[in-house]
Amino acid sequence: MSITILAIESSCDETSASICRDGKILSNIIATQKIHEQYGGVVPELASRAHMQNIVPTVDAAVKRSRLLS
Numbered sequence: 001m002s003i004t005i006l007a008i009e010s011s012c013d014e015t016s017a018s019i020c021r022d023g024k025i026l027s028n029i030i031a032t033q034k035i036h037e038q039y040g041g042v043v044p045e046l047a048s049r050a051h052m053q054n055i056v057p058t059v060d061a062a063v064k065r066s067r068l069l070s
Contacts, residue, residue: 004068008059012042015054017062026066031058 005020013036018028031054036042063069 006059006062008055010051010055012044012047013050015051015058017055017059019062019066019068021066021068026068027062027064029058029062029065 002022004022007018007020009016009018013033014030015033016028016030019026033042033047033050033054035046035050039046
């Protein structure tokens, strides 16, 4: 039996998704938020909006890069 894990993580200014199958990393995608640079630090409201915008494309990219569904 094969075990596949989709891991999703978000920090204050990054959203990431990774796929691991049987201990082997098949993909690891990280979306970094650049919008905070102009403010000199993370702005929580902007960060939450960016996470919502980034999560679906990040997971989609991780699935594609893993080639599990091809």
